[in-house]
Amino acid sequence: MNEGRSPDIWLAGDPEDLVRWMGSGVKGIVTNTVVQRELTEKYGSLINLTKKYLEITDKKIAIEIDGESTQELLDVGEVFTKMSDQIILKIPCSEIALDAFSFLKKEGIETFCTTVFSLNQAVSVAQAGADHILPFCEPMKEIGVSPSKLVKDCVDTFRDWAERPKITAALVRSVDVAHSALKDGADGIIVFWPVFQEMLKNTYTDKWNKIFLDEWKIMHKKGHLKGLPVDMD
Numbered sequence: 001m002n003e004g005r006s007p008d009i010w011l012a013g014d015p016e017d018l019v020r021w022m023g024s025g026v027k028g029i030v031t032n033t034v035v036q037r038e039l040t041e042k043y044g045s046l047i048n049l050t051k052k053y054l055e056i057t058d059k060k061i062a063i064e065i066d067g068e069s070t071q072e073l074l075d076v077g078e079v080f081t082k083m084s085d086q087i088i089l090k091i092p093c094s095e096i097a098l099d100a101f102s103f104l105k106k107e108g109i110e111t112f113c114t115t116v117f118s119l120n121q122a123v124s125v126a127q128a129g130a131d132h133i134l135p136f137c138e139p140m141k142e143i144g145v146s147p148s149k150l151v152k153d154c155v156d157t158f159r160d161w162a163e164r165p166k167i168t169a170a171l172v173r174s175v176d177v178a179h180s181a182l183k184d185g186a187d188g189i190i191v192f193w194p195v196f197q198e199m200l201k202n203t204y205t206d207k208w209n210k211i212f213l214d215e216w217k218i219m220h221k222k223g224h225l226k227g228l229p230v231d232m233d
Contacts, residue, residue, distance in 0.1 A: 008188030009196060010062070010168065014039060015049070017193055019056040028060035029053055030090065030170075030190045032114065036064065047079070054084055062112050064090040070099040081109055090114055090134075093121050098128040105129030114170060119153045126158065126165045133158075134170035134190070137177050148180040155185035175199050 008027035011018055012035060031053075036046055043049040046063075053061045063080050067073045073096065077089045089104060090112040091097045097113065104111050106129075113130035116122050122133045135150040151169050158164040168188040169181035175198050181189050191199070219225050220232050 007182055007186055008168070010188055010190040011193050011196060012190060013193050014042075015052040015056050018053075021193055021196065022057040022059065026059070026196070027188060028062070028086075028088075029057065030062040030112070032064045032090070033066060047083075050080060050083060050087070054086060058086065060088055060110075061086050062088040062090040064092075064112075064114065066092060068096070070096045070103075073097065073100040074103060077104070077109070088112060088132075091130075093125055098125065101125060101128040101130045105131075112168065116170075117150070119150065119157060122150070122154050122165075123157065126161075130165055132166045132168045132188075134168050136171045137169050137181055138171040138173045141177070146180065147177045148184040148186070151181050151186050152184040 009025070010027050010030045011021055012030050012032070018029060031049075036049065039049050040046055043052055050061070050063055061084075065073060065076045065080070067076055073091060077091075077100070080087045081089065088110045091100060092115045093113050101111055101113065110131050111129070112132040112134055113125040114134045114136075116125070116133055116135050117139075122135070126133060133154055135148075135154060137147040137151065140147045140149065148169065151167055154167045158167065166187035167185070168190060169177075169186040170190045172178050172181060172189045172191050173195060175195060178189050178191060178195065178199055216225075217232055220230050
């Protein structure tokens with residue numbers, strides 16, 4: 001599914017927290033209206049918040065938009081896409097979104113379709129032109145279903161499509177769900193930065209990193225790292 005490349009990791013959160021991670025190989029930033037509502041209290045408006053994201057990275061930024069008609073979605077989306085070609089429009093799955101995805105596809109504007117909870121929805125919005133399908137993973141655990149089952153179903157269904165959408169797992173709030181989504185073939189995952197940080201941790205890694213660093217320090221102490229820019233004093 002990933003066509004010879006590693007899956008993408010997208011981060012969510014406050015720009016002040018995310019700036020530290022922008023040089024760490026992540027694909028970009030993804031927002032949702034819950035996070036936007038919280039952060040607009042701090043930054044004053046969604047436009048100001050978007051500008052803050054644009055200040056911290058030259059990577060892609062998915063701004064979630066909403067509305068009560070297709071035209072409203074397009075009008076609001078145009079404000080953000082005119083701000084920068086880094087902007088991706090993230091739109092909830094709905095009937096009014098279908099025409100919006102079709103129009104935006106023709107305009108060459110990249111889109112995410114969020115709140116996807118079934119394969120039927122995924123196929124419908126993909127046919128309409130959504131570039132990324134975002135299966136919601138974490139809520140599946142609440143009903144006793146594998147959190148990445150929909151990811152796998154989408155991977156299997158879209159595998160042979162000539163212009164298939166990317167399957168980007170959303171609402172990934174734990175390392176075990178991240179592991180599950182990646183194992184089942186997701187093209188990418190969306191996580192808050194603390195989850196990303198936790199994904200890097202492992203007890204055995206910590207143990208062996210200490211062993212190797214201790215040996216490095218011994219070499220330094222004995223002068224065997226002379227000529228290297230090492231500062232451990």
